[in-house]
Amino acid sequence: MYPNVAKILKNIPRAVADPKRAASLAWRRMFPFGITPKDPEAYRIGAWSFGNARRVDLRDILPGVESADLKIFRSYDRKRDLSLDAQEVLAICAMVSHIKATSIIEIGTSDGNTTLNLVANGGDGARITTLDLPEDWGGGFEIQVPEMMKNVTDRSRVGIQYKSSALAHKVTQVLGDSAKLDYTKLSGPFDFAFIDGCHFYDYVKVDTKNCQANMKPGGLIVWHDYGMLEDVSRAVDEWSADTGISVNIVAGTRLAVARMPT
Numbered sequence: 001m002y003p004n005v006a007k008i009l010k011n012i013p014r015a016v017a018d019p020k021r022a023a024s025l026a027w028r029r030m031f032p033f034g035i036t037p038k039d040p041e042a043y044r045i046g047a048w049s050f051g052n053a054r055r056v057d058l059r060d061i062l063p064g065v066e067s068a069d070l071k072i073f074r075s076y077d078r079k080r081d082l083s084l085d086a087q088e089v090l091a092i093c094a095m096v097s098h099i100k101a102t103s104i105i106e107i108g109t110s111d112g113n114t115t116l117n118l119v120a121n122g123g124d125g126a127r128i129t130t131l132d133l134p135e136d137w138g139g140g141f142e143i144q145v146p147e148m149m150k151n152v153t154d155r156s157r158v159g160i161q162y163k164s165s166a167l168a169h170k171v172t173q174v175l176g177d178s179a180k181l182d183y184t185k186l187s188g189p190f191d192f193a194f195i196d197g198c199h200f201y202d203y204v205k206v207d208t209k210n211c212q213a214n215m216k217p218g219g220l221i222v223w224h225d226y227g228m229l230e231d232v233s234r235a236v237d238e239w240s241a242d243t244g245i246s247v248n249i250v251a252g253t254r255l256a257v258a259r260m261p262t
């Protein structure tokens with residue numbers, strides 16, 4: 001499905017009939033060398049170059065996902081640099097919908113837009129546990145983090161999007177540092193984990209290890225910021241090599257996806 005060989009073959013007769021136009025179209029779509037993008041989005045996505053995992057169509061990762069019907073709340077109420085972009089929200093919601101996830105965990109709530117959309121698109125009776133730093137957070141981290149890698153949401157904004165929604169009763173907000181989270185007190189095991197808290201390498205490693213230990217067989221772990229952040233990309237690649245569990249990146253997004261063995 002990606003690249004679409006069948007489509008290329010189907011178009012050969014049309015290309016033979018109008019080779020000049022075909023060459024111009026193909027050049028732009030398949031070999032866009034020497035073209036200076038005018039859309040700033042092209043530069044944003046072009047910079048997602050860290051990591052070695054394969055970039056593949058979501059339909060190749062989860063066959064059948066194309067039939068997911070989604071409901072996206074507050075679709076454009078998001079800060080693209082701090083949260084998921086619209087394409088990523090669509091992809092992650094399609095994943096929870098496809099596997100009918102009912103027990104979801106999110107590390108890193110921020111304003112709760114993704115929290116809300118994950119639980120809205122899960123299976124019947126879906127619930128989500130979402131974690132962020134405490135309200136009275138004093139500036140310390142359980143693991144030492146370089147200043148540049150500290151990404152902390154204004155405490156007054158944590159969860160505001162889900163809290164004002166009709167689905168607030170499906171959300172359990174946990175406040176604490178992810179590195180000292182006591183998973184035995186949570187409602188695991190989980191069938192979907194979204195890791196998007198502190199993006200420092202050591203934190204991604206710890207969050208990944210903890211989530212993995214609390215997943216149901218066949219569940220999905222998804223990381224945000226793969227490709228864009230070196231720390232995230234390296235931690236995910238190493239985890240994949242260590243565990244032997246393959247990780248794919250949803251093409252056009254920063255979402256890395258791993259399916260737990262059954």
Ligand SMILES: C[S@@+](CC[C@H](N)C(=O)[O-])C[C@H]1O[C@@H](n2cnc3c(N)ncnc32)[C@H](O)[C@@H]1O
Nearest residue numbers: 083108110114132133152153177178196197198
């Ligand atoms: C990138 S934002 C999460 C975005 C959110 N998942 C979304 O899709 O909109 C990262 C969040 O993790 C929180 N955070 C950072 N370090 C953390 C830590 N050590 N433990 C728990 N939460 C942390 C921040 O306060 C921030 O709200």
